[in-house]
């Protein structure tokens with residue numbers, strides 16, 4: 001019988017994917033399916049090492065249906081020799097649909113709309129950019145990974161609150177029940193879908209939501225008791241707190257600073 005089934009602690013480990021090609025260019029990403037950079041793959045390897053160091057061997061893994069989350073989870077699990085565990089992929093863990101901002105450089109949007117509106121669009125609960133152009137939305141809805149879903153499930157744009165409304169049922173209906181039966185559940189997803197999950201777990205205020213930034217590939221551990229209702233420690237615990245907090249500050253400053261370089265990528269000519 002596992003430790004969890006004997007009534008021991010259950011851990012939910014949240015990991016944002018490693019650096020993507022859009023991250024390194026300082027662009028809003030949303031549901032665009034961009035790959036990891038070489039640095040992003042290295043970050044995912046380090047994530048696996050941190051989980052191994054702390055004996056956090058996942059019993060199950062959840063990802064979005066976007067390649068950067070799937071690839072990151074694959075790298076983490078390969079490092080842990082746990083590629084065989086059950087995996088579930090869901091659009092509910094996708095990044096926030098950034099609508100008309102997807103693909104645009106954050107620094108350009110900041111210069112265009114000014115700091116107040118930029119921060120509201122990016123971090124307030126209800127800020128909502130313009131929608132995806134009609135042809136792009138039609139293309140997305142025809143994508144084989146979304147085509148079986150009701151079309152309204154594939155949004156033209158989302159506020160943080162809209163996104164929380166699609167993430168919250170995944171916690172209540174899938175993650176929490178699984179956590180009651182398993183000892184370690186790993187979620188590899190995105191900056192904003194993980195912010196939404198944290199907002200649900202920690203019952204964050206609007207101000208706390210605005211100030212929350214999740215860095216790439218920094219494992220955040222939440223422990224629960226047998227009911228898996230509320231985290232034992234509000235805010236969870238980063239496995240490598242100094243690195244994670246420095247990364248969160250860099251995410252907060254995006255648009256106002258140069259993005260981190262993809263150090264391991266081959267030089268461009």
Ligand SMILES: O=C(O)[C@@H](CO)OP(=O)(O)O
Pocket residue numbers: 023027028029030095096098122191192251254
């Ligand atoms: O562009 C996005 O989809 C997200 C994550 O990269 O950006 P932000 O942190 O600005 O919400």
